[in-house]
Amino acid sequence: MLAIIGGGQLARMMEQSAVSLAVPVRLLAEGPEVSAAQVNPTTTVGDYRDLETLRAVAADCAVVTFDHEHVPPEHLRTLDAEGHACRPGPHALLYAQDKLEMREVLTGLGAPCPRWAPVATPADLDAFAADGDGYPVVVKTTRGGYDGKGVWVVDDADQAADAFASGVPLIAEELVAFRRELSALVARSASGQVAAYPVVESRQENGICREVIAPAPDLAPERAAEAEMLAMRIAGELDVVGILAVELFETADGRILVNELAMRPHNTGHWTMDGAGTSQFENHLRAVLDLPLGSPQARAPYTVMVNILGGEVGRLYDAYPHVMARDPGLKVHLYGKSVKPGRKVGHVNVYGDDLDDLLERARHAAAWFEGRLDDEIEGEGATHE
Amino acid sequence: MLAIIGGGQLARMMEQSAVSLAVPVRLLAEGPEVSAAQVNPTTTVGDYRDLETLRAVAADCAVVTFDHEHVPPEHLRTLDAEGHACRPGPHALLYAQDKLEMREVLTGLGAPCPRWAPVATPADLDAFAADGDGYPVVVKTTRGGYDGKGVWVVDDADQAADAFASGVPLIAEELVAFRRELSALVARSASGQVAAYPVVESRQENGICREVIAPAPDLAPERAAEAEMLAMRIAGELDVVGILAVELFETADGRILVNELAMRPHNTGHWTMDGAGTSQFENHLRAVLDLPLGSPQARAPYTVMVNILGGEVGRLYDAYPHVMARDPGLKVHLYGKSVKPGRKVGHVNVYGDDLDDLLERARHAAAWFEGRLDDEIEGEGATHE
Incomplete structure (x- = not known):
């Protein structure tokens, strides 16, 4: 029995993987209708800052993991002491919670930082x-x-x-003059096995992840290896258990610098649901349950993920007939969240050989879900439908 | 809102696909702990032969579909008349429920039968x-x-x-002297779109599906096309909505004959979860919701599925450390069912280029789950672990 604290889309997608592994999930959710609670029959609604609530949810669970990094560390230490393994643990989560602590520890490790x-x-x-x-x-x-x-x-x-x-x-x-942003994602199990996913390129808009290309195009193999090794080393040194995402800047002069750390399945890993041998959600579960990790290898030359942000369309379902008819290869993942402007409400994945084609297809689908019917898309749609 | 009648593993895997599409599922289950009920927060426990129970579950649902073919046809006609589209409908399900009706209609269509x-x-x-x-x-x-x-x-x-x-x-x-058994699986949507999966070879033991190889090795392209066309034609003529599996004999003298029909996701389609662009479960949902169908194309040269039957091991989870460590590419799907000898409790999928390698890997994993530690497997395990 596994407890997941937090009822967002990351918990929802963990639950989806838990179905295949037949691992029962106890969920602590912020409300009865949040994303993960919609698909979990054993949900407790409550406050993750309340120790008694955490204790009640964790009661039958040997392992506790997280949808987010905001549970008070003192509560995690208490749960740990009471026999519920919190993974990642508070000693590791600290570096995802506090940017000063993160910069100090990374600098101490000699990891390249701005x-x-x-x-x-x-x-x-x-x-x-x-x-x-x-x-x-x-x-x-x-x-x-x-x-x-x-x-x-x-x-x-x-x-x-x-x-x-x-x-x-x-x-x-x-302020780093970066050429682009990269992300190095690894899974690390409780007993220390590490699986590294291919390094990806991520594109942000207004501080929100918009697109991911896996693997990062035209990334020198030695730089990719450097990024993977760096993420594996950070995961080991900080004793991260579960998924660690290391967000990186690639500078114009050819260096990589650590931007942020996240210790949970990460938006830059959503492509793995359709593009890798094992999704980041399944590997997160395997890692925290201390099971051997699954293959992180890419299944196609390229996989493109584009986020769907809340837009003009209230009912995302209404976009299905068009996006599904236009592109039978498109993989849609919606989170069951109410649509608010700019809110992440889903993502699409496409995979194949031709990166330009994949980008066009994924962007078109996301734009359709968002109701962004600008001239370019209307014109194009008119020739296709 | 979609209603699924029956709480077995087929419903469970439909629900898993429904998470990505954010389609809420109302489940009618035989008991509170059956396979699909374990992962559905809006389960009704009741008898699918009772009209009032069916009415209550279908109340908010425009569409009703099925985990099995045993709901009384007169109840389906009533639900249909009351505005709940039963897919597949009773007029089609009849041919999956009654072998005499099936033989009569197929013979009338000129479909090859024993x-x-x-x-x-x-x-x-x-x-x-x-x-x-x-x-x-x-x-x-x-x-x-x-x-x-x-x-x-x-x-x-x-x-x-x-x-x-x-x-x-x-x-x-x-009694057909068949060379092997094949299965032609198609999805057909309410408005008549049909997607045909590659024809597979299935191997039975004691009347239970044991292994599936996708696509069927060494199947002449014209015979594969004949089988696909036959399944598409039967789906259209019988007005099947959802997945139709046409189980076939391939005879020693090169003919194909229809053995059985099933109108729901089928054991011979479980490989699609990891081996096809769109799983049979997602395409079943798309078909009954009358959404455009997803790509049925294979993602790898071969995908092998082997069923896990109840064996000597009571807790299937205990097999994870070995099977996952031995084979990071293995995909495990367990159904959350209690283990009884011979009962289908899960399956494994593996995909790749080398069919012999895939068969060895999938069979080894299934044998390990089943506790069949015969000499061959023990000897082999000893060299790997």
């Missing part, structure tokens, strides 16, 4: 900028940011005034 | 045998048989005495 420093005052920020090439620099809250929230690019210290005034701990980072 | 006749008395059976090459012949109950039950091969009429004494309607069929 230049960074904690900044407590505007004067600290000015000094950080002056130490490098000046402004602009990146300011981040050490905790609580995701999908671009809690991150600012500032041209002077005044632009960070609100952040400083809020009193939350901040760090400054060099 | 020689057959209804037999009411031992004298009818003797006459049927005398019309052909004599005994042995096959005797079948027209209704209620599955997995080899309700089927006898008899050397004289005396051996069918119990069957005649029971008073159930019987048919006799020629």
Whole structure:
């Protein structure tokens, strides 16, 4: 019996993999209708910050894992002490929860990072900028940011005034002139087996992952190996159990730098559901249950994932007749979430040989789900339908 | 909202596909712990022979589909009349429920069948045998048989005495000297789109499907096309909506003959979960919801499926460390069913280029799950572990 804390789409897709493995899942969900609760018959609705609630959900479960990284570490230590293995554990999750801790540990490991420093005052920020090439620099809250929230690019210290005034701990980072973003995804089991997925390219819009291409096109084999080795080493050194995603910058001058860490199945791994021998969700389950990992190999020369964001269309189902008729090879994954502008409500995967064709097909489908009927898509649709 | 009647593994795997499509499923299950009920939060426990129970489950559902073919046709006609589209409908299901009706309609369509006749008395059976090459012949109950039950091969009429004494309607069929068994699987949508999967070879033991090889090795392209066309034609003529499996004999002299029809996802299609562009379960859902069908194309040169039958091992989970460590490419699908000797409790799929390698891997894994530690497997295991 496995407990999953958090009822978002990551938990939902873990549950889908748990069906094949016949592993019963106890879910702690934020509400009765959230994404994962819709498909789980043994859901508890409650607050993941409440220890008694966590205890009740974990009661029959040898292993506890997570849809997100926000469960209070002290509660995880208590559950661990009471015989429920929390995977990943609080000692590892710390580095996904706190960007200052993350930068300190990675720097200690010699992992390549952008230049960074904690900044407590505007004067600290000015000094950080002056130490490098000046402004602009990146300011981040050490905790609580995701999908671009809690991150600012500032041209002077005044632009960070609100952040400083809020009193939350901040760090400054060099604004990296990156060529593109990459992601190195690994699964690491409780007893230390590691499986590395092919390194992918991810494309962000407004801080939200929009597209993933697996594997990253035109990535030098030695750089791909460097990224995979780096992710495997971080997973081992930090004792991550489950999926670790290492988000990377590839710089114009050919280096890779660590941007962020995530210790759970990750948006840059959704392509694995249709594109790899074993999906990241199944390997996350195998890893936390300490089962041998499945093959992370790609099944096709390229797999493209495009996220579906909430748009003008209220009922995503209404897009099915068009997208399915246009593209019998398209794989659709919807999360059962209500549509709000910009919210991640699903994704599509396509795989094959011709990357341009795959990009066109996946983008078209996502645009249709989003109701973005711009001239280009309308014109094209008119010739196809 | 889709209603599924019956809580077996076919419903469970339909539900798994319904998660990706975000189609809510109302399940009518035989008990609270049956296979599909374990993974469905909106299960009704009740009797599928009771009209009021069916009405309650179907209440919010535009479409009703099935895990099995045993719902009384008069109830389906009532549900249909009350605005719930039963797919497949009772007019089609009749031919999967009754072997006499099936033989009559197929013969009327000119579909190739073994020689057959209804037999009411031992004298009818003797006459049927005398019309052909004599005994042995096959005797079948027209209704209620599955997995080899309700089927006898008899050397004289005396051996069918119990069957005649029971008073159930019987048919006799020629005992076909077949080279092997094939299965042609198609999905047909409510508006008539048909997708044909590659024709597979199936191997039975004691009347139970044991292995499937997709596509059937060394099948002449024209015979494969003939089988696909036959299945598509039967689906259209009988107005099947959903998956239709046409089980076939390939005779030593190069003909194909229809053995059985099944109108639901079928054991000979389980390979599609990992081996085809769209699984039979997703295409069954798309077909009954009248959505465009997904690609039935194979993703690898060969995919092998081997069933896991209940054996000596009580807890199938205990087999995971070995089978997963030995074969990271193996795909496991367990049904959450209690283990009883000979009961289908799961299956494994493997795909790749080398058929002998795939057969060895899938058979080894199934044997390990079943606790069949014979000399061959022990010796081999010893060299691998």
